[in-house]
Amino acid sequence: MLEQLLLPRVLVLYEYGLRNHSSASANAATALSTEAKAAPVPQPEAAAGEAADASDEEPEDTTKATLGKIADAILRLEDAYVCAGSVPTDGVKLEILPKDAAKGDAPLTLSLPAALHSADEHQSVSAEYSAFLAACDPSPFGHNQRTVFDDSVRKAAHVPPERILSTGVDVEALGILEAVRAKLVPDAHLGITAELLKVNVYEEGGFFACHRDTPRDELAFGSLLAFGSLLAFGSLVVCLLSAFSGGQLSIWNNMRPAAAAAAACPDTNKAPGSDVPSMRLDWGRIITQTNAANAARDAPLYRLAPAARDVEERRRCRRDVLTRAAAPRLQWAAFYGHCRHEIAPVEAGHRVTLTYVLRRHPDQPGLRACPRPAAAAAAAAVSENADGGNASADSYAALSAASRSGGHAAGAAAAPPANCMPRIHIQCA
Numbered sequence: 001m002l003e004q005l006l007l008p009r010v011l012v013l014y015e016y017g018l019r020n021h022s023s024a025s026a027n028a029a030t031a032l033s034t035e036a037k038a039a040p041v042p043q044p045e046a047a048a049g050e051a052a053d054a055s056d057e058e059p060e061d062t063t064k065a066t067l068g069k070i071a072d073a074i075l076r077l078e079d080a081y082v083c084a085g086s087v088p089t090d091g092v093k094l095e096i097l098p099k100d101a102a103k104g105d106a107p108l109t110l111s112l113p114a115a116l117h118s119a120d121e122h123q124s125v126s127a128e129y130s131a132f133l134a135a136c137d138p139s140p141f142g143h144n145q146r147t148v149f150d151d152s153v154r155k156a157a158h159v160p161p162e163r164i165l166s167t168g169v170d171v172e173a174l175g176i177l178e179a180v181r182a183k184l185v186p187d188a189h190l191g192i193t194a195e196l197l198k199v200n201v202y203e204e205g206g207f208f209a210c211h212r213d214t215p216r217d218e219l220a221f222g223s224l225l226a227f228g229s230l231l232a233f234g235s236l237v238v239c240l241l242s243a244f245s246g247g248q249l250s251i252w253n254n255m256r257p258a259a260a261a262a263a264a265c266p267d268t269n270k271a272p273g274s275d276v277p278s279m280r281l282d283w284g285r286i287i288t289q290t291n292a293a294n295a296a297r298d299a300p301l302y303r304l305a306p307a308a309r310d311v312e313e314r315r316r317c318r319r320d321v322l323t324r325a326a327a328p329r330l331q332w333a334a335f336y337g338h339c340r341h342e343i344a345p346v347e348a349g350h351r352v353t354l355t356y357v358l359r360r361h362p363d364q365p366g367l368r369a370c371p372r373p374a375a376a377a378a379a380a381a382v383s384e385n386a387d388g389g390n391a392s393a394d395s396y397a398a399l400s401a402a403s404r405s406g407g408h409a410a411g412a413a414a415a416p417p418a419n420c421m422p423r424i425h426i427q428c429a
């Protein structure tokens with residue numbers, strides 16, 4: 001009987017990614033006791049309904065309601081599920097292969113922030129940029145277990161991992177991984193890893209409607225349960241220093257059911273509604289403000305935002321963006337897999353980001369995650385972002401994507417160490 005009561009809640013917690021958060025129950029207890037002392041806390045609809053009928057409840061209903069409250073209390077601890085920060089950088093240099101690269105083809109590079117000391121430099125930066133953009137593919141997303149292209153949901157381009165030679169961003173060396181671990185999975189004492197999924201580019205008018213990222217490692221979960229917890233728990237986004245405006249990233253930890261339903265519906269998902277996001281990150285503005293604040297200094301210039309449609313707007317962008325900048329910082333955000341997020345339309349410039357899947361190491365001493373074979377990456381149709389929480393077939397394909405960290409694409413697959421975790425590789429037709 002108890003099993004029947006607990007199972008649905010455990011499944012809910014599983015869906016919300018709490019399986020990776022073993023400190024959650026301690027946090028929940030704290031949250032519940034805080035709640036008891038505080039002024040009335042708005043209850044999510046389901047929990048409020050359950051509470052209203054409390055007097056007629058059977059003991060098992062009471063247990064269910066209590067478990068529901070615990071889950072809701074856990075989810076109100078927004079801090080534990082979404083975090084963001086920035087790190088100083090001297091700049092980064094992306095290196096990618098062109099589309100259909102033949103052996104020996106030179107890689108394309110994009111240096112950010114671009115130094116624009118002179119008209120000549122501006123010319124060469126523009127050429128570098130154009131070549132880079134031409135090498136990007138249109139971005140699909142996962143929906144109902146299919147990979148679809150629909151620019152009413154996502155208008156963006158990307159470079160897939162098998163064509164990324166280096167990013168110039170080492171999230172471990174920069175301290176980003178440790179900051180994320182400390183905030184999101186403090187009990188993951190053996191650390192976390194970030195697997196680079198792609199470089200995203202949003203041009204003017206580019207956006208991504210409200211969605212949740214495709215769950216990763218789903219199939220592996222059952223077989224690894226016995227080992228404790230490994231596996232994907234969320235996503236990391238790092239914003240590169242290309243100037244842009246608009247393109248704000250909003251992240252919701254615990255979107256209310258009505259807003260979530262609206263967000264899941266393709267007709268309304270551009271406006272997730274009245275729910276206030278846990279975090280709204282205006283990285284374009286930060287980059288522009290940094291530029292403006294340093295305008296008087298003799299520092300390199302950020303890249304000029306390309307043409308906005310309106311002449312006045314173009315002038316404003318030029319004034320805002322083409323200013324001097326010192327001490328650029330890479331902005332980043334990380335969030336659990338249950339968090340919905342959206343990218344508002346980019347108004348000018350290019351929003352360039354790196355996205356990673358975050359995994360925690362197994363807790364067992366001496367047990368390590370296996371390296372992933374690079375060869376499988378080319379075969380895997382890596383696709384992102386199923387909405388509505390549907391596990392997408394693409395997420396299974398992503399299981400076989402090559403593991404990358406820092407700036408380097410994996411080379412030949414290393415032999416797995418004897419003590420590593422088993423991995424499941426799934427080939428999709």
Ligand SMILES: O=C(O)CCC(=O)C(=O)O
Nearest residue numbers: 200237249353355384385
């Ligand atoms: O570029 C970003 O800020 C995030 C992109 C995103 O949500 C995704 O690729 O799933």
Ligand SMILES: [Fe+2]
Nearest residue numbers: 212213341385
């Ligand atoms: Fe996403």
